Amino acid sequence: MIDVDGVSVSFGDATVLDDVSLSVERGTFLGLVGPNGAGKTTFLRAVSGALPPDAGTIALDGDLLDELGSKAASRRVAVVPQDTAVSFGFTARDVVAMGRTPHRGRFEPSSREDSRAVDEAFARVDAEHLAARRIDELSGGERQTVTIARALAQETPILLLDEPTASLDINHQVETLELVADLVADGKTVVAAIHDLSLAARYCDELALLADGDIVATGLPESVLTRDRLADSFDARTVLRRDPVTESLGVTTLARQPDAVERSVHLVGSGSVAARTLERLVGADTTVTVGPVAPGDALAETASLLGVETIERYPHEPLDDPTLTAAREAIDGAAVVAVANPGLVAGDDRLYELLAGRSPLVVVEETGDRQPAPERAESRAESLRLRGEATDVRGVVDAVGRARPLVEADD
Amino acid sequence: MRTDVRAVVWSVGLGALLLATIAVCTAVGPVDIAPTAVLAAILNELWLPTGARLTDGAVRVFGVTLLPFGVGLQTTHPFGFHVAETTRVIVVSLRLPRIALAAIVGFALAAAGTVMQGFFRNPMADPSIVGVSSGAAVGAVTFITLGGVIPFVGAAVPFGIEGAAFVGAVAAAFLVYTIATEGGRTPVATLLLAGVAVQTFLGAVVSFLMVTSPEGTLQRAYYWLLGDLGMNAAWEPVGVAFVAVSACFLLLLPFTRDLNVLMLGEEDAHHLGIEVERTKRILLAVSSGITAAGVAVAGVIGFVGLVVPHAMRLVVGPDHRVLLPTSALAGATFLVVADTLARSTAEVLPVGIVTAAVGAPFFLFLLSRREVHAL
Incomplete structure (x- = not known):
């Protein structure tokens, strides 16, 4: 579904992604994990086409992204960015309806199909009560929900999420990821950058560990998250264990001691x-x-x-x-x-x-x-x-x- | 209510308000004319085409030949009210051209202001933000101050002062755009800052030209800079401005939905299928063009492009499909009223003084009442 091949991205002298290759199968929930500055957001921006890579190719369903054009690409990939700009005065419904832009011609008025897609998107995220509210008067979490609805209204096979849980409380974190897992069960292909390793291990089918602009490991959460890899990538001492409730991998990070003592x-x-x-x-x-x-x-x-x-x-x-x-x-x-x-x-x-x-x-x-x-x-x-x-x-x-x-x- | 229906309803209402304002304002002036007489005089001028034939003689606009032959329209005037000849001349040849010009310029500035505020996602954006007005000022003031001194300058510019202003405006906008563009991308923040820098520089040029201007040209240059609808109050420039402004406006209309999506931020707009850089280029070019057309015939008129879109946003909301046409019509009405005030004063003030004097307090009123802090 998504084939990333040898992608490199630099900002000035700083290489953010260095020859990254990755394939994501249709209907997979891939979690992108890695320390701050590893290039997770840059990777997602490259896959969405917002940031053309300096080298390498990205193919969606076999078609090269840079040959698709903005409109065609946006019928295949929807993006939920990390911070959504406050778009003054528009109602949540206006914003979600903008998700229909890729499906409408310049002179085409909105169709019944469009309003059905918008209604469904609101129902899916359980946010009908927000539809008439002004977007700039919503809380950060509510705005996030509306942005997810906007991406759903786009009706794309691929969904990219950048830190979908970063600004949410523990309850909404789980709710959001449950929703994403449901979408994957319905056939969407999802790539999400997720900070919280335990949540990533719990919800993602596969993880890709990104560190220093390169993918260190991909595969099942248990095979990607090992003490040694986490020590190398995050420079952190961790404890890994099965969570007795969710039966998924739990990651606990130990307090970091500034001065290592080399005495036994x-x-x-x-x-x-x-x-x-x-x-x-x-x-x-x-x-x-x-x-x-x-x-x-x-x-x-x-x-x-x-x-x-x-x-x-x-x-x-x-x-x-x-x-x-x-x-x-x-x-x-x-x-x-x-x-x-x-x-x-x-x-x-x-x-x-x-x-x-x-x-x-x-x-x-x-x-x-x-x-x-x-x-x-x-x-x-x-x-x-x-x-x-x-x-x-x-x-x-x-x-x-x-x-x-x-x-x-x-x- | 559906957005397109809302747009039509609001536009028809504001269009009617504009026509009513024009009728009332035409009655105002040194000679008292009853509004009914104004209406009769205007209706008498209406004609319907009944046929057309080619004639000898070329079609010329501002001395430039557009067609090598003439087109003679056979027309009929459906109304034949009794109107005194002096009244007819005052209404049709003296007052209406100026009022029509005010409407066209107000329409242009408010439309451009709406687009610029959305484009820059910045409440302080106005039509001149990319240097259009400053460029026009350099063109016009150069023509006024040096046109008489250096014969070449006066002769080389086809449309005279308006041509010089238009060329200056477009050149300045293009300069700002070129400075701010790197590798095919034009970040709006860079554009904004480049605009400020170029405006400052061109302001210095204008000041220099005025300080060193020959005797007798200073007042004319100053009037131009404050915006004066009197200098082109004739049907020919009104016609040219009408064609230019309507053409630009019709080009902007299909982009209103793109403008809405651009308000989400450029990256989000890209994700929603907008060709961001191309759309920005078109919006910038067309709104600079519509501003240049307005400024060229009327001089620099401030505050219309800033205040009117703000006020209309509070009334009809942020959706550009409704906001763009309603702002443009409201801008036309506002400038017609402002110019009527300007020419009713004993001194016949430049209209820019009136728009600023009325616009600034109104803007402060908006600030105190509603959140105009963020767009």
Whole structure:
């Protein structure tokens, strides 16, 4: 349906699209994803004919776009641009009726066919109540709906949408994409630039990942969205998992740590403080090992999502010897040991022994979240705090960078 | 109501208002003539063709031969009211040509203003925005101030001052268009700024010409710059202006729907199948032409092209299919009334003073009442 072949676009010296090729099958919902400035909008403008490419060809149904002419092209491709100009004083119905322009001759008055198409477009987006309102008095979301109706009135086999969900609340985001998916089910071919990777994965048949003016990957959402690709394209650490409700791929982006710390860390602890500590450390590109931790603990779950090497233990039992050995090896191999929730850790005799004399040490606690511990454990925790760099979760990366071995050898 | 029906209803209504205004305004003047006598005199002039034959002698307009032979129409005058000869001369030869000229020029300026405001999507756009008026001013003022001094200038221009103004207007518009066009595209913002720059420069040229003008030409140049419908109040220039303005207007009419779509922005218009650059070129050329025709015969008359489209947009809405014809007719009516005021004053003011004096407060009134902040 759409065949893009070797398309390049430059603005002055800046190459925005570099030899991009892509085919979209009839009846496919293709999501265009990629970081800001990757060239998604430029790609859509090239496909719509608004921006003739410097090199390469675009064919719609086998016909070259640049040979079609504006009118013929607009009977095949309708566009919903990202920001729609406020067109003073026209009613929403006037604007949607303008979608019939490609089907009318210069001297032809509007036909019954035209008003049927306009009525249907309004019904399709469920916006009959907006028809008589002035377009410049509508909200951004309502205007977006009217623009989609305008594109539907065009009755084209291909629909291009540039960030259709960008200005919408979560409810309307889903409503809009449901509508687009329905249109695809009815046979339209859709290409949409979508920022939100989870929404893109949920609704699109296929994704094309665009980065630095080139298509990095195309295919099913699961095959396109991988941790490594997202790290390369977006320069972001992400967690990918199946959404339990929609069963589609969910993408969570980790907080980005400005100063990556190139020290390996072994994290001991449990619960949400430990889990959030782990997220920070992974976000800072630190090599981390975790454990021992019981399965089902928040730390264990996060570690498994992030693909962090984890030493598991049996819950509610003293540490067995193999686990202890593995933990000792991991601790000895790490440059820094981080202890989350020292009160809990110190309550476990064998675990506390592992930490005795270990340095450098980082102790992570949230003051509002400090667990009350038995007296003996509390005094041990206090000694850990004294020997290490005490910090909260937000400061953990800095603390890992600061942590130094103790000068006086106390063993 | 359907848009085309709305356009016809409004146009017929405003057309009738224009005719009524013309009849009333023709009665106004230093000699009192009853409106009924005016009507009788006008009706007496109406004729119907009953036949035609070729005659000797050529058809000439402004001294230029259009046809090598003459066409003699055999006509009949259906009305024969009794009208005094002095009344007939005053109405038909003195007042009506001037009023007709006012109507034609007002029609042209308001039509061009409507197109320019839509084209530029800018409420401050008026017909002279691409330098048409400034170019016409340079042409006319050059002719007035240097025409007598350098014989060549006076002799070389076929239609005299009107020809010089028309050529200057078209040349300026073309210059602005050329400056603003790059690689086949003419962004309206560039066009707007190029227009401002060229207008400023041409303004300097006009000022220079006037400061160094020979004795006795300054007042004439100044009157021209303020817009004066008295200088061409004769049937021949009225006829030429009528033909030029109607031709341009008929060319604009088929583009009213394109203008509507262009209001969505050029890229959206492209997506809706408009050949944007070609349409812009045509709209710019024709609206510059219609402005040039008006300015050439009447001088620079401000505010008609700015205020009238605004006012009509508030009344009939933004749809150019209705807005263009109604603005043009309202512009004609407005200028007829303004010129009647101008020639009723003791000094016989240039009409540009009246349009600005009436137009500016009216514009402020619109600003205070409705949102004219954005178009």
